[in-house]
Amino acid sequence: MKKLLEVKNLSIRFETKKGVAHAVRDISFDVFEGETLGVVGESGCGKSITNMAILGLLPENAIVTADKLEFEGEDLLSLNDKSWQKIRGGKVGMIFQDPMSSLNPCYTVEYQLNEVLKIHRPELNKAQRTDKVLSLLRDVGIPAPKERLSAYPHELSGGMSQRVMIAMAIACDPKLLIADEPTTALDVTVQGQILDLLAGLQKSKGMSVIFVSHDLSVVRDITDKIQVMYAGEVIESGQTDKVITSPLHPYTKGLLDSIPSFNDDKSELFSIPGIVPDLLARPKGCQFAKRCFNRSEKCDEQWPKIEQREERTLRCFHPVS
Template identity: 45%
Template sequence: MDDRKELLKVEALETTFFTDGGEIPAVDHIDFSLKEGEILGIVGESGCGKSVTSLSIMGLLPSPPGKITGGKILLDNKDLTKLSEKEMRKVRGKDIAMIFQEPMTSLNPLFTIGNQLTEAILIHHKNWTKKQANARAAKMMKLVGLPRAEELLKEYPHQLSGGMRQRVMIAMALVCDPKVLIADEPTTALDVTIQAQILQLMKELNKRLKTAVMLITHDLGVVAETCERVIVMYSGQVVEEGPVDVIFKDPQHPYTQGLIQSVPDMRHKKDRLYSITGSVPKPGSIKVGCRFAARCEFATKKCIEASPKLYQTSDAHKTRCFLHEGKKVSSNDRAIVESTRT
């Protein structure tokens, strides 16, 4: 039994963009939770709502046009959606922090690394001196594996390599000991070797500091190596959720199956890599029915006319597909279903 404290709970979150062309729902009734020391992966194609979910949690949605139109975001039972911007600034960085995709654009080129690291410290620890803040910043730089930390604090972002800048971003996010860390595609702009180092670093810091991590990525290999649980998103909805080993061993939603089949496997030689046909629908374009139906080889008339719920198929496994309505489905069951459709 997992008795770890629940730090973050998202309930029926709805995020909408109000444009000249009308209302565009980007996140549609998302539910999930994150426990102390847990690493939760959120995966899906570009445009499925992953980053909008993270920006909603952080209170960083561009407004206008974005707005949270429903649901709750509970951090230690405090609803972040009810906080003013002034109150949110006290939470952001201290209790919940974020690592952004591109470190070069996230760091201000006009300020030294030291200025940018100590800013958050001095905002949240008003009784600290600049000397204390610099000492804390240097300590965090060393913690994330950066050499000559004191010297680097005096340098500017353009003087650092991509991997070093990303380590600075991690140090900046962790400098005030947040309970929850959101990492939005933290290795996208880095080469493979540096990616592995950054992911290993995040795992080590997660174990050492007991920080809960929400890792947003499109890379299933990263999820398999790093996360305990995974949420698969599609067109603003959760389509599957469960422990990583369960999802990879028994993917139940056709979209998850497609994502896993799309990953190259060195053990088997293939003339052609598998790909899911079509693309993610435009947000708000599908009013009724399963949003994956147009791309799904198992779709029936019911999939187009009715919207599936998120069915509980086992104690820790949920999937949004009519194939699993009203029953617990095993791999053998699905093989039979697939054979009847081919």
């Protein structure tokens, strides 16, 4: 398989009045062709900001450093605005969490889909664009697509809006699709349909997908690889089934144990004590040490390095055995 995206030691920091906030610290991962990578972690752990870096959508005051940030061998860090346009929406598509607020309420579905094609497929004429828009709407399973063309976002339900967002994201046959919590705002019945749709599209178009979610049961079912993030670091990554069935990092184990299991066990849930560290005042050692059940003095003093262990990468001195 070919390597599509390569990220090596990516760090993103913000200089604020109160000091420097390291939103993402030293993360490395690859995405291969046709593969699905799941990203999980609590709010504020750097999941979304990593995706923004891949899309060049970070705010101006963000300082990005990386040994490598390459898409299809092209260095993303040296791109100018014009070259970014080719990647964004062209080779990399993005689906956001809340479909209602990511569509422009003032324009029709047709206008918004057309816009993508106008920018990325200038060779198409008006009639060809309309045909393409209709076929996209059919691809994402919107019934009676012709009638939906003139609809405004408020006339669509949550599931329908998310389908339109997906149509926009796949309009230019991207090689990589980034789905940032695509089903969190949707009902569980709709969630199932959208996940099926994404899986089907991925197969038929041979896309790679980065799937960000806090819902571990969804990530387990649809991803090949998984990476667990905590306070802007990747603390464990590997094959999804391995990480889920035998987590090595105490944080991964804690996350899995705090979900009520679907059986008759009604005993007290495991809960991770405390809260995530303040990014402006990071602890010196392991970022998770304060909340960890397996820590030693070393964890408070030293920052654990990334290691390879049991076919996965891990940042921990005392893995769960």
